[in-house]
Amino acid sequence: MRQKIVRLTLVAGVLVLALLLLLATCGGGKDDGRAKEPVKKSTGPATRLPVPSAYTTQRGWELIGTSSDYAVSRTTGRLAYLVRAAGYQFRLRTVDSDTGRAGWSGEAWRPPAANHFPKLLTVTADDHEYFVTWSYGKIGENALTPPATIVSLDVYGVEDGSRRRVEVPWNTVPTITATGPGILISDGRSTSVVVSPRTGRISKVPAKSLKYPKDCASCKQLTEVRGLTSKGLLVSGAREFWVQGGWFSRNVAPKGTDRQSGVPTSVAPGVVLAKWKLDKKSKDAATHDLWTVHDAETGKPLVSVACHKPAIEPGQYPQAVVSPSGGYLVAGNLAFDLSAREGYCFEDGAGAKALTLASVTDDGTAYGATSVRNAAEVLAGGGHPVKVEVTAGTADLLSSNVRVPSAEGAQGVGLFRWTDEKDRLHLIGYPRTKSVPED
Template sequence: MRQKIVRLVLVGGVLVLAMLLLLATCGSGEKSTDKPEKHAKKKSPAEVTQLTVPSAYAPERGWELIGTSPDYAISRTTGRLAYLVRESETKYQLRTIDNKSGQAGWHGESWRPPSPHQFPRLLSVTVDDHEYFVTWAYGKVGENALTPADTIVSLDVYDVEDGSRRRVEVPWNSVPTVSTTGPGILISDGRTNSAVVDPVTGRVTDVSAPALKYPKGCKTCKQLTEVRGLTQKGLLVSGAREFWVQGGWFSRNVAPKGTDKYSGIPTSVVPGLILAKWQLDKKAKRATTHDMWVVHDVETGKPLASVECSKPAIKPGQYPQLVSAPSGSYLVAGPLAFDLATKRGFCFEGADGTKPLTLASVNDEGTAYGAASARNAADVLAGGGAPSRSPSAAARPAPCPRTCASRAWRPRTVSVCSAGPTRRTARI
């Protein structure tokens, strides 16, 4: 059966964030000119779209969105979920619904982005505990018979409370990367040039390579330099082997115990946190076969949790992306899981170093969702692999097959079960 459902509510206390990350499977891709309320359709038992998902999901109690954008954003303070719809061949509109009931909320005015035939992207950003939804698009504007076209990043910033909008257009001459990992909107060229947009005022601050404040004595910092994210103190920047916060801390000074302090590479950034990969100290027994993965506080650089995991046979084209539970207590990234309360990390891998499990979301109870036999988190979110979940300690786990390989830590244990003949138990 062709899948159309985009989002379903969860039962058993599984939070909406996990739903958003796991069930971004199969938007129909159809154009839609329906009225706002028709995009959020309540499901009756007879209408349930068939999905292969863990048992915690209850399609008969959910709602669906049809013909929407690939991106979604949720406000933790208001419970509103934001999404984009195509109003016509060239115009789009941001709409919101209540994430529990599916009831329509406020919606913005229709607008035409610089690249009208591609869905704009959607993010959220928090400034001084106030949330905003952000849509952005990149393309050419102003071309006519007398003047060439300008290329810009077009931003629309919406207040989550009432939908009031601020438009910001930033001239940009290369394909941009736009992120909201800090108290502002970061536009980067993937190298050393960037701009920071204040969501509240719309003010744009350009940052060039000389302003990145390279750490003294760091020979590799000007090699493969890349702006990675934004913090309260300044930009997070990486070089070939080390990373730093502009005018703040330097990775060499916060290197975890047992690692080569000159080897840190940030692989993923979320608000408040960085996931970095470190080489083990050359004297360590597993230095040639394992790396250490560490979650750092983005404002101080302090290591918060870590785990050793075997090196891949082939260097990946993209490292696993960090995903946080709404409370920030639990984190997952591909085969990795972290419990910040206990400062523990876990690497789900076989004895031969293979990593059959890919985690893509986690909730505040420590229940993680993902899939076995998936290439990466993007593959999981696209519906690839065999769905898996790690039930909380209060849940009664399924019987473990005789062939299972299990490890347990007390007092809280959770199980990660896949469709295969194994089950691994770990506390996250």
């Protein structure tokens, strides 16, 4: 507009020039009465994956270049993820898992193992949720002093991003879990440390304080700290397991089993999945095991299902995955409706594993695939995708190119992972749509 003004000839008169200058001065940044184009609203993520028909790709959000790990707060709906920052540093960021709108972002920091993404998990203590990043490596290496090996923890309050740094001296490769009201660091055997997310207090738990049950010889064989419950550490021996100072598996064994045969295979918040040998008098004792979900606080059996014994015992059992509200649990080819007390083992007539489940939603729909070794292969797009209705115990094949959700966030938004041709990881949120038949 100013260019037009300076090009006006004096023939137009001083009055017109003054008027134009006044309009130009007063109109900046305000509505001048002319029609404006509407602000374009998001049309959904740029990446449109083929997904189960329970979700729509027309809406949602997308993050690019994130860590493979993410964590979702069930109380706030925030989703946390890690990104790389300058100088081998990392930063924790959050979004609303429903809308994808950015939330708080933490300061950048450099972990001891700066060549790869730190791990990320959530923990709940005293009714407060925390995001926790952890990394393991050496610090302080110089010409005068030897390096120290530590587990470095950064604990963030999910609501405001307040951060606490905790460094724990640790000389072996750690196993770190957050199934109870603290962060458990274990050496995979009988030595462990519990870190309070609220205070940062470090509590060492030596093997002699595991409180072995009386008259349990196998408890002192192959002893391993498995997880943390609200009542104490969950510990296993060669054939039995217990909660430190709490319940003992022999006293909570499901009916029809060998009471001294329990093995905890996976721990999730509030529950323990265990495998039991059937009583020798049972007709299926030679061919089947009983899989039982136990209440972590009391040890009480909640639901069980029998399944063929594998021809070869796995080196590692599948990790139990619980739906957001805690009503359903899946692990490998097992699925449990905890409210209805129903369990299902998906196997073929010869007893071979028919599928592997990787996620389960609050409406009891589980997703997985056939012809895969584990849940990681499912989420990487391996095998043939499958949907299971846990409430009915039915399984259906999906179209071969469908990607299944790794979890659900707030308000039923499915979370999908995909790696592009540049080896960048995409985390995509597709919301639920009205239920229609699958392809």
